[in-house]
Amino acid sequence: MSEITVEKLSYFHGKDTPYEIKALDGIDLKIQKGMITGLIGHTGSGKSTLVQMFNGILRPHEGKVLLDGEDIWKRPKDIRKIRFRVGLVMQYPEYQLFEETIYKDIAYGPKNMGLSESEIDERVREAAEFAGLEPDLLEKSPFDLSGGQKRRAAIAGIIAMRPELLILDEPAAGLDPRGRDSIFQNIAEYQKKSGSTVLIVSHSMEDMARYCERLIVMSGGKIMLEGNCREVFSHADLLESVGLDIPQITKLTMMLRERGIELDSSVYTVEEAFEKIIKLYS
Amino acid sequence: MAEPFIKIENLSYTYEEEDANASPVLKELSLRIEKGEFVAVLGHNGSGKSTLAKLINMILLPTSGKIFVKGKDITIENMRDEELLELRKTVGMVFQNPDNQLVATVVEDDVAFGPENLGVPSRKIRERVDRVLRDVGMLEYAKHEPHRLSGGQKQRIAIAGVLAMLPECIIFDESTAMLDPLGRRDVMSAIEKLNREQGITVIMITHYMEEAAVADRIVVLDDGKMILDGTPSFVFEHEDRLRECGLAIPQGTELIHKLRRAGISLEGECVTLEDCADLIERSLENKGN
């Protein structure tokens, strides 16, 4: 298991053009090993740019990305190897499916790694299971699948590379509540079984609160908050001020507090709110 | 009783597929929508809610059943062109993907597209375009290129484009599903405004409960059938039934239900967060007395 650290990382969109924008501004960060971390920020906060630096899709203009203490750009020719170690599932990944069958599509990454047929077969089946795909779907064409199944196939395509760090950019975007829950459950299960490090990028606070152990909040190309859920949600008003949606239940407890009802801050699940409020009646 | 704005009778629809045993996505659905109503249609993916929208807008023709808009049967084949245009002008539609519904390379040209198709005189189009862009808060972007705007802004341009045809009803087919929270908030407030201020009938297809809570009425579809129909407060009472069809009630409402089940008396509506806070505050006060 390996870890990602970034030091003084900066990146500009459209560098040296009139449209130049500073997307990342001197970021120092360490992704904790062996757990699910959530990366939160509104559109344009730099979160998608940051994750594309982790696997060497984008090259920093300033600063370093370290994988196990080693600069990933030390040998630029070997950057592909970094991408196998740091798996990135992009937003709406179902658009990347291209093979005739789901099986072949999941095998695309492992094939690029130069693995043997039997090794590929093992990985494809394992990844499909992790992503919650029925084995009989493997021989189907990606275009015969439902939206949710396509999403899972695309995620399996990354898991099949057995990355040490798995990054998912908005894995549940556009899915209905049932699909959302089930995909997050699959990710949590995958993390538990494989013991790997997972980073989820999202702006859905409710999902993040439920599935992540640690949270990182970005705003304006910088890290604004970092810590476990409780620490982060105790700054609910700060989160709201930068255009983030805090969980409804956190909003409700904030309201009650404003009305003079004594509740401590940083409640972010319904169960917790229930426990605390029921005590007020006893 | 007066003729409703939209009347749907025993509507069924089956997508034609190669295998003959394709199951229908809508089954004998009946529904009446009055003029000026704000109706949210809820359901998980595949519940048939988007198909319903496409049927009302005549993108699809039903397998069986009838739809009447302002008393006119719209399910007949070979409808005359003028009638078809009149219907599409009356019932506008905003889709899910903001990128796939804008036609022109400049915002105001896109908004003008509908009225241009309807043959509205140039000067009138200009007036309408300026007015509807102001209505959705995008007037300052009139000369911008759509592809440089955010998702929420694009979606408001799409709304303006429909408004410019002076519709009586707008269907939103998961129009906020691809947006970030800020974009969603902006689009939702634009939708609310055009219903409350201009009296436009809104049919909003969504799977976000918080959005549905804003509506006057919620219709819940599951497996092509209507399972609940009523005010948000009424629909949210059926927490278990909703959960069975993959929907979750808003967290505030869920908390109130939990407290009630624990024996605490909380009387009244609990749709919005304010409602919930009021209920808890009041009951704690009563307890103190």
Next chain:
Amino acid sequence: MKGISFGQYYPARSPLHSLDPRVKIILTLLYIVCSFLCKNVLSYALLLLSALLLVALGRIPLRIVLRGLRGVLFVLAFTALLNVFWTSGEVLLFEWKFIKIYLEGIYSAVFIMIRIAALIIGTGMLMTYTTTPIALTNAIEDLLSPLKKLHVPVHTFAMMMTIALRFIPTLTEETDRIMTAQKARGADFSSGGLIARAKALIPVLIPLFVSAFNRAGDLATAMECRCYHGGEGRTRMNVRHMRFVDVIPLFLIVAFGAALIVFNILAIGYTL
């Protein structure tokens, strides 16, 4: 690829920007004709001057216009050299083994360079730099509208152009996104031979075409819902009426052409 701008349109306020696009198209055609009327030193000097005058009228930084020439620098240099070495004449300037350079060769090289540069700058200033693609499309539709009588689907072509212009940035972004996604799965677009590289593009092209088809379907539905039914009975928000100032440039360009013809008859300066 963020911030990509399609075409060369340079937003500014200038007499050229506000000129009726239809007039600009006619001017461009006439300007091309004029450039071929040039035959002697004076007329080429006038041509060069007119190109510079257009740059000034369009209020576009010379640096941007010159950057546009960079792409054709090689062609310019190549044709100039061809003319220098292959034109024979009466005044021999230089001779070494089989290479002979005549004064006429130098002249014709300079002339051809001026002509190409003026053509590129002139058409650029009149059309691409100062007119948005959409205005240009509408203008072409207007100018070709007499063809409608011959049942040429002018409106359909114009609509196709508009949609293409609208979707170029969207599909460019999409391509970028798909390439990134495949790179994350170890795709390698930059090494190997020609065939290997072409093969590496399949995982990009297939999803791109699928997406383009889906978008096309969505767009067609959306257009139908907005009452699109072809060009019949359609009006336009922006109808441009020819103003007096729009007609002036037409007189100017005719005068310009007339001057060139006069210069040719008088054979002022060196004449080819």
